[in-house]
Amino acid sequence: SAVISQKPSRDICQRGTSLTIQCQVDSQVTMMFWYRQQPGQSLTLIATANQGSEATYESGFVIDKFPISRPNLTFSTLTVSNMSPEDSSIYLCSVEALTDTQYFGPGTRLTVL
Amino acid sequence: GNSVTQMEGPVTLSEEAFLTINCTYTATGYPSLFWYVQYPGEGLQLLLKATKADDKGSNKGFEATYRKETTSFHLEKGSVQVSDSAVYFCALRSGGSNYKLTFGKGTLLTVNP
Numbered sequence: 001s002a003v004i005s006q007k008p009s010r011d012i013c014q015r016g017t018s019l020t021i022q023c024q025v026d027s028q029v030t031m032m033f034w035y036r037q038q039p040g041q042s043l044t045l046i047a048t049a050n051q052g053s054e055a056t057y058e059s060g061f062v063i064d065k066f067p068i069s070r071p072n073l074t075f076s077t078l079t080v081s082n083m084s085p086e087d088s089s090i091y092l093c094s095v096e097a098l099t100d101t102q103y104f105g106p107g108t109r110l111t112v113l
Numbered sequence: 114g115n116s117v118t119q120m121e122g123p124v125t126l127s128e129e130a131f132l133t134i135n136c137t138y139t140a141t142g143y144p145s146l147f148w149y150v151q152y153p154g155e156g157l158q159l160l161l162k163a164t165k166a167d168d169k170g171s172n173k174g175f176e177a178t179y180r181k182e183t184t185s186f187h188l189e190k191g192s193v194q195v196s197d198s199a200v201y202f203c204a205l206r207s208g209g210s211n212y213k214l215t216f217g218k219g220t221l222l223t224v225n226p
Contacts (some may be wrong), residue, residue: 040217104159
């Protein structure tokens with residue numbers, strides 16, 4: 001399985017600011033994903049991070065709010081823009097290797113005041 | 114569309130008790146099925162998986178069997194420990210190039226000494 005790290009592990013931010021979350025994998029992977037887990041809830045897929053092209057967003061998520069970069073096969077960033085308290089969540093990246101199994105990073109715990 | 118229905122929690126057990134967490138699914142085709150575990154303050158870890166009917170996934174004393182006839186993937190453990198206290202998520206992935214994971218709502222398990 002892949003080893004995935006995320007930075008920062010947690011942050012407390014002010015309303016109206018933006019935060020960029022980094023996801024690093026220890027091996028090259030084709031598929032990388034970003035999820036949101038709101039307090040006490042299950043996981044919701046935000047988007048698929050595509051290497052060399054624009055991310056593919058799920059219904060209800062837009063690029064202006066959650067811009068994503070994927071400059072290579074081991075790294076991706078998710079930015080949460082113009083934050084409000086409703087954005088307080090855990091944000092997780094995941095990767096899928098050849099085994100059709102997704103592995104998750106440790107998550108970034110975001111609190112917006 | 115795909116969906117996963119998981120037993121509502123929370124579930125509270127005494128150490129060494131038998132655990133069952135029910136999971137049923139609706140999907141087209143032949144999905145792969147997963148159980149993920151989220152320990153307090155951490156990200157998701159893959160617990161076990163099964164990729165075809167009658168497969169049994171197992172790990173750390175946990176087991177789940179892919180039952181196509183009942184569209185179920187119930188998680189069981191014969192003797193739980195305090196360290197098993199966590200949130201458990203059932204998930205499915207449709208076959209082939211459809212990478213999207215569909216999660217259940219999660220079941221909080223608390224094991225008391």
